[in-house]
Amino acid sequence: MEWLIFGFLSIWLLVSVFGTLFLKNPVHVILAFLSVILAIAGIFLHLGAELLAGLQLIIYAVAIIVFYVLVITTIPWEKVKKFEGIYKREALLAVPFLLISFLTIAYMVLKGSFAVSGRVIREGNIQSVGKTLFTNYLFPFEVASVILLTAMIGAILLGRKEE
Amino acid sequence: MRIEIAYILISIFLFLSGLFGVIIRKNLITLLVSTELMLNGVNLGLVSMDKMVGGVEGQVFALFVLTVAAAEVAIGLGLVVAIFRLRGYESSFEITQLRD
Numbered sequence: 001m002e003w004l005i006f007g008f009l010s011i012w013l014l015v016s017v018f019g020t021l022f023l024k025n026p027v028h029v030i031l032a033f034l035s036v037i038l039a040i041a042g043i044f045l046h047l048g049a050e051l052l053a054g055l056q057l058i059i060y061a062v063a064i065i066v067f068y069v070l071v072i073t074t075i076p077w078e079k080v081k082k083f084e085g086i087y088k089r090e091a092l093l094a095v096p097f098l099l100i101s102f103l104t105i106a107y108m109v110l111k112g113s114f115a116v117s118g119r120v121i122r123e124g125n126i127q128s129v130g131k132t133l134f135t136n137y138l139f140p141f142e143v144a145s146v147i148l149l150t151a152m153i154g155a156i157l158l159g160r161k162e163e
Numbered sequence: 164m165r166i167e168i169a170y171i172l173i174s175i176f177l178f179l180s181g182l183f184g185v186i187i188r189k190n191l192i193t194l195l196v197s198t199e200l201m202l203n204g205v206n207l208g209l210v211s212m213d214k215m216v217g218g219v220e221g222q223v224f225a226l227f228v229l230t231v232a233a234a235e236v237a238i239g240l241g242l243v244v245a246i247f248r249l250r251g252y253e254s255s256f257e258i259t260q261l262r263d
Contacts, residue, residue: 002166010173017177020196021184029193033200040203043170047214049222052206052229059229064199064236071240072192075247086187087256094186098179105175109168114215128219129226137223144230151234158241161248 005046013039024084030068037061051126170211178204191246191255195239202232 016039019032037060044053123131133141181204184197206225213221246258 006166006169010169013173013177017180017200020200021180021187026190026192029196033196036200036203040207043173043207044210047167047170047210049210049213049225052210052222052225055226055229056206059233060199060203063233067236067240068192068196071244074244084193085189087189091183091187094183098183102175102179106172109171109175110164116216125219125222129222132219133223133226136220140227144227147234148230151237155237155241158238158245 009039009042009046013043022086026072026084027069030065030072034061034065037065048125051129165215167211167215171208171215174204174208174211176204177201177207180204189255191243192240194255195236195243198235198239199232202228202235 013036016032016035020029020036023029023032037056041053041056041061044050044056178201181197181200181202184200185194188194188197206228209221209225209228213219
């Protein structure tokens, strides 16, 4: 049953990834990317990370996708249509390198041994993640808020009209 | 073979296909979508490692990756709009200088 769910989610994910890589129209690419996000949220639920599945749906599938669609609507459509497609020669050059690196990393993952701590989490997922986030990782959490503030100021400065 | 190892292989494939998209794409917006694919691959690897080792630290790191992804998409799309407004084109091989 577990492998059945794995097969369904991974085939869905791979089909959407190929759609994201090779479709021509940018709107179709963004719809395929939305399908990738939904598949990854399903995988997070399968792996028992309910908080991250919800955050994936809220942040990626709502905020980021809407932002991409907003930017596509502000750019004139004939300019978007002018530069679509892929570089053929670079694609042919990149495939063997990426295949070799995938095989190397997969060999290391399959043959290596992982450190397994015998820790068992008794609380729920959201409770344990929240406790870890607000005790051990409190300072990086605050730094993340500074990063978001800096990004907001930068986006306002970049999107401003030149007078 | 445990199911977490299979998910780690899927995440490596997702990361490398995002890199492939960054290499081959012509349009700047689809290039940014490919970087989002790479970030999603890293998230998937962190969460499946977390299930294997038995902790919650990987999920906390994945939360920070989500934060960085939101900041990156705001700045990146702002840059795309600024390049288009200044220059009037948006293909990846025509941007060879950073100022007028």
